[in-house]
Amino acid sequence: MSIGLVFALAGAALAAATSGMGSAYGVGVAGQAAAGACTDNPDLFSKTLILQLLPGTQGIYGLLIAFICLSQIGIMGGNANTAMPLGTGLLYFAACIPVMIVEPISAMHQGRTSVACISMVSKKEETFGKSMIFPAMVETYAILALLISILAIFGVSALA
């Protein structure tokens, strides 16, 4: 087993793990706020649920990158390159870094923004449309990081 493959696998695993942690935090805090808002006004359930789910996307992006990376290095197909050079392994690891770092941070910030927006909706229900925009803005950076990681992983595969 080569150390290169270990690094590539670590990149995929960390991308899924850190993104999942960030999303769990974001969805968790937004869920607490949603529960608070719904206690006195259960009609807010559907609106607050949407706001709660927004920070969950980063976990999905992490999972996506992990899948792509695992399939490119052959772990998922059962044809893993056990002699992967260290340089290639490190390149895969580096390709996962944007998702590994940006997704958890953006998920936490998006969760906190969702909390603030749930407060806004519980005060003025008619602001729901506007309140969706604020957490959605945070998503931009999660998508940019996802894009770079996807391009980088396919780029490394082409090199290898």
Added chain:
Amino acid sequence: MAEQYIYAVARIRSRELTLLNEAVISQLAAASSEEECLRLLNEKNWGNPELPSEEMFREEEKKTWDFIRELLPRQMEIFDVFRLEKDYHNLKAAVKESCIDGDHPGIFEEGGSISPKVIERAVAESDYDALPEAMREVAREAKETLLQTRDGQLCDVLIDRAALEAIRSAGEKSGVKLLSDYGELTCATGNIKTAVRAARTGKSRQFLEKALAPCRTLDVAELADAAAQGIDAVVAYLDHTEYADAIDELKTSVASFERWCDDRMIRTIQPQIHNPFGIDPIAAYIIARDIEIKTVRIILAAKRNGLPEEMLRERVREMYV
């Protein structure tokens, strides 16, 4: 650990919708009678037309605290800063009751951090260990003073000072900026009120030393010196403090100054209306409810006594929402 209050703050946000806003307060102030005010309040789910208004205020206070207890059942001590005033009021009542023969029903207030019965028994039996540490010494001193001198005012002064010290200390110990500011403002404005009253009644420097509680934003020794010289010296001293804005109100009346204190508190808590994290919005809600109840009490008393609307509007506080 601001995250631990997210659920509670979200529920507070919903409850803030039920707070009386400026428009409702204006409607109450413009009402033709106390009965009309009570009807308007009843529409806002305040009290019950069958109950006397004092009972309604007790009920509203209870509603606030029941709600806070439901939200943070294991963190109620942090809000003791708001309940200490009642504890010390009950201490005053217990000390006086223990020195005067006879039964005096209705002198104790519910809603403090300690049961009035505990205070009453501790003072009656001189078993001060049953009281919280901060209260023991002042309870002993106040009772002995009243027994020896029969000077009720001196007894009140000792307990009022201890109350201000306790409120300020509880605010600081909470580690919550808003509660610390509340404690400091309560203590400083309490000192100012005492200094002004003392200056107007010509009290001695020695009396002022006993009456004024140390605080961060006022130099108590300077304030005592000024109060011993007269009201103009107090005003001149305050002009160099952060309470300079209150000078005009102080010159007008104590009621105007009290309104200034509440308005300043409302402005202090106002940013919390947009803050979804931390314990501060919960503390702000408690303060807002307290000022709301105080304002409604003033309006009802004014209607009962036929105070003109213009005079009433001068006494009505700013609202949180």
